[in-house]
Amino acid sequence: xxxxxxxxxxxxxxxxxxxxxxxxxxxxxxxxxxxxxxxxxxxxxxxxxxxxxxxxxxxxxxxxxxxxxxxxxxxxxxxxxxxxxxxxxxxxxxxxxxxxxxxxxxxxxxxxxxxxxxxxxxxxxxxxxxxxxxxxxxxxxxxxxxxxxxxxxxxxxxxxxxxxxxxxxxxxxxxxxxxxxxxxxxxxxxxxxxxxxxxxxxxxxxxxxxxxxxxxxxxxxxxxxxxxxxxxxxxxxxxxxxxxxxxxxxxxxxxxxxxxxxxxx
Numbered sequence: 001x002x003x004x005x006x007x008x009x010x011x012x013x014x015x016x017x018x019x020x021x022x023x024x025x026x027x028x029x030x031x032x033x034x035x036x037x038x039x040x041x042x043x044x045x046x047x048x049x050x051x052x053x054x055x056x057x058x059x060x061x062x063x064x065x066x067x068x069x070x071x072x073x074x075x076x077x078x079x080x081x082x083x084x085x086x087x088x089x090x091x092x093x094x095x096x097x098x099x100x101x102x103x104x105x106x107x108x109x110x111x112x113x114x115x116x117x118x119x120x121x122x123x124x125x126x127x128x129x130x131x132x133x134x135x136x137x138x139x140x141x142x143x144x145x146x147x148x149x150x151x152x153x154x155x156x157x158x159x160x161x162x163x164x165x166x167x168x169x170x171x172x173x174x175x176x177x178x179x180x181x182x183x184x185x186x187x188x189x190x191x192x193x194x195x196x197x198x199x200x201x202x203x204x205x206x207x208x209x210x211x212x213x214x215x216x217x218x219x220x221x222x223x224x225x226x227x228x229x230x231x232x233x234x235x236x237x238x239x240x241x242x243x244x245x246x247x248x249x250x251x252x253x254x255x256x257x258x259x260x261x262x263x264x265x
Contacts, residue, residue: 032098035135039099043083046103051088053106057265062086062104064263065115069122072200072254077130092218096125098134111214115263116198116207123194123201131193133186184231191236195247202259205240205247212237 053059066084070077080100089105092112096102102122112118128134191208199205216233231239 035132035138036099038134038138039097039101043085043097043099043101043103046087047085050103053086053088055086058106058109059084059086061115061263061265062109062118065118065261066102066122068201068203068259068261068263069119069126069197072197073126073130077126092215094121094125096122096129098129098132102126109265111218112211113214114207115261116204117211117214118263119198119201119203119261120194120208120211123197123203124190125194127190127193127197128186131186131189133190136186137183187231188236188239191231191239192243195240195243196250199247199250200254200259202251202254202261205244205251208240208247209237209244212240 063084066082070080070082072078077100082100082102084102084104086104086106090107091105092108092110094102094104094108102125104118104122108121109118112121195205195208198208212233216237
């Protein structure tokens with residue numbers, strides 16, 4: 001049974017191997033069409049349940065920034081018709097979904113105080129999409145579920161004592177040993193991709209550090225990093241600063257091409 005579990009899981013992993021924009025090996029089982037369908041359905045549901053901001057100035061401002069970031073995406077993504085919606089929500093959050101959807105919470109605009117800081121967040125969120133992180137997350141969930149089911153079956157067949165306790169331990173181990181660190185790797189990768197995107201669009205990459213300083217002051221780093229799906233703000237700032245020289249060069253090249261965003265609220 002142990003061999004069967006390993007063979008099934010190994011075959012699934014090998015079948016779904018891909019490479020992310022930063023060169024990281026990924027597992028992604030689902031097609032672009034399937035992910036687009038999931039993104040479309042999710043965004044439609046969110047629009048039904050979340051109040052939508054109708055302020056023309058706010059929407060124009062957010063759309064202006066989003067358009068600049070989307071314009072520098074790889075062609076397959078830049079050519080999509082992206083739908084950008086501002087939601088009335090006090091949380092400092094934003095998201096992007098496969099299929100060309102961006103949601104921004106009004107609470108974010110209180111923390112991200114200028115166009116460059118908002119571009120940091122939108123670049124990060126769109127970075128999740130072009131790196132196919134949603135596909136990875138769904139695929140990873142499928143693998144973990146299959147592994148747990150096969151493991152439980154093996155314990156049942158072997159009449160193993162304390163089977164329930166062992167399965168609970170395996171579940172906890174999967175959560176803290178695989179799921180959460182995997183999420184943090186996604187966040188760090190999206191930070192890297194987002195920094196490149198905002199700089200290539202002509203936004204000031206130095207403001208990415210200021211944004212996370214703002215987030216830290218607002219209390220977003222309260223959860224210990226090892227128990228969080230996101231890196232601590234201090235970790236994110238350090239990661240961004242280590243890549244700042246490259247980002248500033250990209251911004252300089254963008255400005256030389258006439259990319260000088262002037263999005264104002």
